[in-house]
Structures are given as C-alpha cells and as structure tokens.
Amino acid sequence: MIKITNLEKVYRTEEVETIALNKLSLEVKQGEFVAVMGPSGCGKSTLLNILGLLDDADTGSFVFNGIEVVNFNERKRADLRKHNIGFVFQSFNLIDELTVFENVELPLIYTGVKAAERKKKVDEVLNKVQIMHRRNHYPQQLSGGQQQRVAVARAVVNEPKLILADEPTGNLDSSNGNEVMQMLTELNEQGTTIVMVTHSEHDARYSHRIIRMLDGQTVLQNIMV
C-alpha cells in the first residue's frame, strides 16, 4: 500500500540545516499495523506528515496505492487524503465550536455524502465507539478518553484504507489509553492499515512491526510475534 524510496526532507533556516529524513526507504503492506518509534527529533512526525500528505518531501519517491504522489499539488493531495486517510492525534484536534456529532460528520461533508446517509453513518460509528449518548455535547464537555474516542470515530467514519495515529495515547491515562489501543487493533483486524507513531513500548506491542528511527533513518525493524 505504501512504498517510499530514498525519501529526503530537509528543514532550512537562515543558518541551520536540519535533516529530518535522510534517504529513508520503507514499505507498508495493506492490512499491516506498524508502529514507528524513536527519540525526539528523529523524524517520525515528519514521516507521518508525509505519509498523511500533509507535508511533501524534497526528493525521493512515495507511491500510495500504486500512484506516485510526490508531485501532487495541494488540491489533489486533499482529494486523496479525504477518501483514503484518517488521522488520530495526540491532542485529539476536535473543533471546539462543533458538537460531537458535527465533528464526526465533517469528513463526510467534505466528501459530499448526502445528509441522510451522513446521519446514518455517524450514528453507526458513534455507537461503535460508545459515545452515542454524548452526541450533542461539545468537546470541552468530554473527558480526554471520550474526546479521543470521538477523534477515532471521526478518523474511521469515511472508512479510510489507512489510519495515521500520532501518539494517540499520549494525553491519556493508562486505562483510557488501552481502550483506544483496543479500538485501533479492532479496526486493524477489520482490514484497515495503521501506522502509529509512539513513545510507548507498551502501545507498540499492539502492532505487527516496529520501525525504529534515528536521525532520519530506519535503524531497526522488530517483527512482533
């Protein structure tokens, strides 16, 4: 599903040049659950952003579902993103002005789904993450675990092929964290590919494969059994 070859990304300021990704190559197969680990500044977030088509690489190749996307413009990237990729963030990133229902509905609006079908789909996914009873609440009225469940619901409502999770349990206590990891595992079992960045060895154990990064390169891959 994902094949990146010799990917390079350099951040430049006037005096300093920071190499975020250094000729990185990587492959993720359909249905895999991959964890990316490494110390701060090793380039894992940059990698995730490029995978999510939120950022672009300087050189190298990124083939997504058999399509080379390195040279896509913003509009094409947005299109590809909204149909194929769901995001889960450490800080949830829910819109404060919208209710739980409306937050989850948003991706469907942008993909042009009709109102009646939207309602059906949102209700379905809210039931699945067991947050239906709070559908008319605003994010500030929910606990962190509840907010992350809403975020997961929002990430999957469009039935994306790929979910990118950036430290999804980073702001949660362990029981809420486990719950979220459980949800991701279930999604994976239903066929969704997941790439997750994490600092937690515990969370990484939920994955099939751990990619360890240092200074913009992969240094080690652990296959979980």
Added chain:
Amino acid sequence: MIRNYIVTAFRNLVRHRAFAFINISGLAVGIASCIILFLVVKYEMSYDRFIPGNEHIYHVVTRIARPENTHDHAGAPVPALDALRTDFPQITTGALQDHSGGQVTVLGKDPNKPSEKKYIEGQGLMFADPQFFSVFPFEWISGSPALLNEPNVVALTEDMAIKYFGNWKEAIGQYILLDNVLTLKVTGILKNVPVNTSFPLSVVPSLITSKNNPELYGYENDWGNLSSSFQIFMRLPENIDAATVDKQLEAFSRKHYSNSSIPTKTNRLQPLTDIHYNAAVDHFGDHTVNKGTLWTLSLVGVFIILMACINFVNMSTAQAINRSKEIGIRKVLGGRRRNLFGQIMGETAVIVFISIILGLALAALCLPYVKYVATISEDLSIFNGQVMLFSLLLGLIVTLLAGFYPALVVSGFKPLLALKNKFSSASVGGVSLRRVLVVTQFTISQALIIGTIVAITQMNAIKSADIGFNKDAVLVLNATNDSLIQSRQKAFKASLLSNPDIKMVSFSSDVPASDNNWSNNFAFDHKDDETFSLFLKFADHDYFKTYGIGFLAGHGYPDSDTINGIVVNETLLKKLGITDASSVIGKDLRIGGRPWKPILGVVKDFRTGSMRDNMVPLAIAPWKEVYASTGIKMSGNNIKTSTTFVQGKWNEFFPEYANTSAFMDERIADFYCQEDQLALLYKIFAGIAIFISCLGLYGLVSFMAIQRTREVGIRKTLGASVTQIVILFSKEFTLLVIIAFVLAAPLAWLFMNKWLQNFSYKIEVGAGIFGIAILVSMAIAWMTVGYKSVQAALANPVKSLRNE
C-alpha cells in the same frame, strides 16, 4: 455544507463575543451612515425629476455681461414673454411671477364681508399664466389651467384650500383678498406639489391679475427692467435641442435689447435639472444644494464604509490566528481551499447581514434627527424598495470587501502549520498590513477632527464678529406696504415710543443685513454712470440710531418722506478711489435716472449680508413708499412684555394686516443655517470616524497582544514591570497616530482653506488647531490601547509560556 458554515459562523460569533461586537457595531454604524447619506443624496438628486418630461424643460435666464464679470440673472423682462411666443411658436412658453410674502385675507362666500383670517404667505404665492401648466404639467383636481386666462381668479393647492376653507371641495367659488386690495375668486384646486421641487406653488392667482395692476406688482412692460421674481420657462419639443434654441436666443436678444450700452444682455436656457444645484441663479425653492457637497457626502459615506471594512479585515485576520487549529483540522479532514474560502465568506455574510439589520434599525432611529443636519422631506422613510435594494447591494459589496482578504488568507493556511498553531504574523497578513490599515483610518478621522475644529472655530468667529451695527434687542416686523399702512406709520411709531422699554423705531425698505440685494446703476459728481452697481436701502432718519450705525463723516438726513439727501458707505468711496471721507460731503449722486441729490454722510462699513458676502457699495436714503420693515430697538428689559405690547399696537393700528416678526439677531443666525448644519455634520461624521478607528485600533492591539503573548511572558519572567510592557505597546501606536497626522494635516488644511474661501470674513487655520487635533487623537488612541495593553501586561507569564 452551507448549514454547517452558518452553524459554525454563529457559534464563532457567540464564542468570540467581543470580536463579534466590535465587528458588528462598526459595520452597523457604517451601514447606518451610508443608508442615511444615501437617502439625503437621493432626495437632493430627486429635485424636479418627478415632473413629466423634465429633461425638455428650460428656464430662460438673462446673461448680463459687464467688463468685470458676467452672470446669469434668473429673471427675464416682462415683454420677453410675448416676444418669445411670437419668435418661437413651436415652443411652449409659460411664466411665473413670485409674490411670496404677500398677505392673504380669507373672505369666504361673501367678498364684501370683512375677515380676521389673514396670513402672510412666505412661500408659493405666485402668479402664473395658463401656459405655465403646459410647461409644468402639475395636476389639477378641480378646474383647469385655462381658468387662469381670467383676471382676479386664483387656484389653490389642496392643502391651502383646506387651510383657508377647511375643505377643498367647498373652496371653489369662495373669495380671498390679496394684500388688502384685490378680491380673488377661487376657481381651481391643484394637487399638492411634492416637496422636492423648486416650484413650491401654493396660492396661484392668474398672471393677468398682476398685468392689470402693474403699479402693485411691478409688472413693468419694459425691456430694461429685470426682476428675479418674474421668470419664464420653456418646454422644447422632442426634436429641438437646447443648443439650437440658445443660438436662436442670441439673435432674439440682439433684436430686442438695446445692447449698445454696458452691460449687454442675452437670454439663454438653463436646464430645469440644474436649477436646484446652481446657487448663482435665483429660484423659488427653499434651498440650493451644491453638487460638490453631494459628492463630498457620498465620498464620506464611502470612507466610512471603507473604514468599517478595514476593521473587519483587521479583526477577522487577527482572529484567524485563534482559529488556526479549526482551519487545520478542516484541511486535514479533506476540506479544500474552496470550501474554506466559502466558509469564511459565509461567516462574513452572516455578520454583514446582522449588521445590515442593525444598521437599518439605527438609520430608522436616527432619521428624525437628520432634518437638523440636512434639508430633507419630513415623510422620507427607510422602508422603501430603493433603500432595501441599496442595503442589499451595500451588503454584497461589504461582504466582498470585508470577507475576500481574510478568506484568502485563512483558506491558504498550510494545514500542518495551522494544526500546530505555528503562525508567524506574516501568514495572516502581518502587522505591517494592519499598520497601514490603522494609519489609513486615523488619517481619515484626524482629517475630520481638524475639519470639525476649523468649522466650529469659523462659525464662532462669525457669530462674534463685528458686523458694524447693533443687532441686539431689535425686533423687526415685516408686512406688505401700501398707502394705508404708510398713512398710519407716524402715529404707530409715536404710540410705540410711549412705552419706556422701547428706545427707537425706524421704518425702512430693508434691515441692515438681509439677503435682499436691490441695486441700480448710478453716477457720482455729475460724471457718466459708473460701471458697477450701487446697492440701495431706503430708510427713515432714525435708521442709523435704531441699528447703531456709526458715521465716518457728515451726518444722517433730516426727517423726510422723499429723497432729500443720501448717506453712502466706506466701500463706495474705496470703489470710487476716494480716501478722504469728508471730501465727498456735499457732492451729488444720481441713482438710476432720478435727480441728483447731495451726499450728507458717510457711514462705517457694516455687513449688508452674511459673512460669506463681500462688502458692497451702498447708498441709504429716505423714501416712504417702500418702507415694509419696522425696526424696534428695545431697552433689553422686559423683552417679552414689550414684544406683546408691539403686537398689540400693530393690531390696533393695522387690523387688516398680518406681519411676520423676528429679532434681528435671530434673522442673522438664520444666514448661517447651512454652515451650522455643515459644522454639525462634521461633528457627527468625525465622531463616527473616531468611533470606527478606535474599534480598528482596539482590534490591532488585541491582535498584537495575542501575537506577543510569549514575548510579554518572557519579558515578565526576566523582570519587566507592567508599566514597561504598556509602554512597549503604546510606543508603536503613538508612532502610527503621528504618521496619520502627518498625512491628514495637509489634506485637511487644503480642504478647509477651500471651504473658508466661501467667507469674506475668515479665521486663520493656525498651528493651534492642528495641536488640538493631534492631542485629541493621541488621547483617544492611548485610551483605546491602554486597557488591552494593561490586560496583556498583567497576564500570568507562566500561563502564556505554557501555551507555547
């Protein structure tokens, strides 16, 4: 999707109440101002446009060319009416003779029964011929223009008929008495003439009535005589254009005027649609408005709405920083730039819509007060199709102006940066853009502040200026003038003077300062006629004492009913090149074609008109037949009882006559009605401009406070005091206000100097005025910035740093 935008827009409004309040109140005030200005300008532009075929109607003016100047006189000689009809048979030509100020006594069904019901008709009393109504198709409810072929008949407007007889249907066949002399029969009723006309007809006797009484109404069949009360109008057929007729009028003028002498006279056409806007040519309407003023007002409207839009742009881009997370999420979830652009435009439209509703309400509330600032009709309303259409259009323009830039900026956010709240000020238009916007706003408001101070100072200076005569505690009665009044004047005067509170009484053709300008050609010292005209006032010998007019040389004339000697003013001597006032005493002067009479005295110059007008060469002489004004100088004690006493005596001596009375100082204050309105207008719009620019400034400082939260946090951690932080913020704005001042000062100086050219008596626009302006703006700016910067300075540094 639209629903989602609107929902988000409303929740955003509620969430960011302060921002919403600033945005909406600024826009609402701007929109209300625009709507009111639109109404005023539209009303002024509507004058005479309701008359069917107005583009084919022309006023025949008489161009008088002298070596020193050329001007268009509103009148035409009486014989020109028949001559024009003979020489231009294909054109419809009608005439109107103004007799406003005449007295109407309502007689009723019996023309011989005396009546107490008498009115001085200050406006709209005009003789008209039937053809006038072919040129101006005003509607008749009863009767027809042909009735005006008869002498001693009168048509009334519906309102007048009701005022005189209670019911217009009963007015037909009843009688009125004009100036206590002519009995007129009511034969026709006119539909009320709209207020937005230069022809406010109300009482319309037939023109032939005036023709049959030439000595009463000055209907002089003489090509040499011009009066602005006798005016001729033409309606050109579709196939004849004005330029052709103007050419033919040149030949017509050569044929009829004895143009061998100076000045030469030529008749010309003035378009009907020019009458209301041309101050140089007299008309019968209540006021003239300069098209330049209308443009200025429109421009002010544009400025104000522009300032409000600038605020909006300022505020919403500043606010975008707070919303970057939302924008980022929307983009990550697949929102395209197009979607986000639409969202921001939609939100703008919601805010503009709310502002329009509030603006309309505000305009409706303010409309009753607009009549103090501008001459508009009482029954003008906000709620009509045109205003609604205008508001809609305004809303559309404002939405585009205010929404486009923020939408462009916000929708262009890079999703990754937006999510992480990593915004440099440059990505939302930057502080520099905001600085330019705030400087623009402050330039406009400071220019208006300077304008206001100049206008107020000038008006105060005029009101306290030495006008050369004493206007205090002089009651002036105006009435018609006929032999009956004249025969009782002496006794009336003696009886008034029996009251110890009444010091002096004088009869005259005119008070010292008025908008009358009776002038004539004249000759001095047995030479030929001079090339300039001499202005005339006729008054009895007590005139000088009553109005406190001082002499430079010689003295007044002895009591007389006819011209026995003449008093002239300083300006006449200057124009004649004479420096020694006493040298003219005893020399002779000839007014028009009358006999030579000796100059007995020279008075110090006094204002014969408003401070706008230049001093004119003037002669004063006694001539009882034209005395229509009574000036009564009171002691200043018991003014009220003295006024009642005077009216009582008037009714005792002249029971058949009505009068209009006013104190001289009130009459003079009336001269400056337009300037007072203008000064008030300046105050209001300066106020609005200041209000809106303060909102803008507040927006900027709020934006900067957010931008610099981290900086303030670090500075405070390192030991900066609150005062130091406040100074940090204020420094910047002080500089902006100074830059704006540097731009505004020369602009305002140019504009106001031009305005001051309207006055012959004017103040100097000195440094003091500019000093006050900059101090006022600075104080306002500091007050606006102060609150927000203190708030930023007091914020807990730990909190602001943790947010990073």
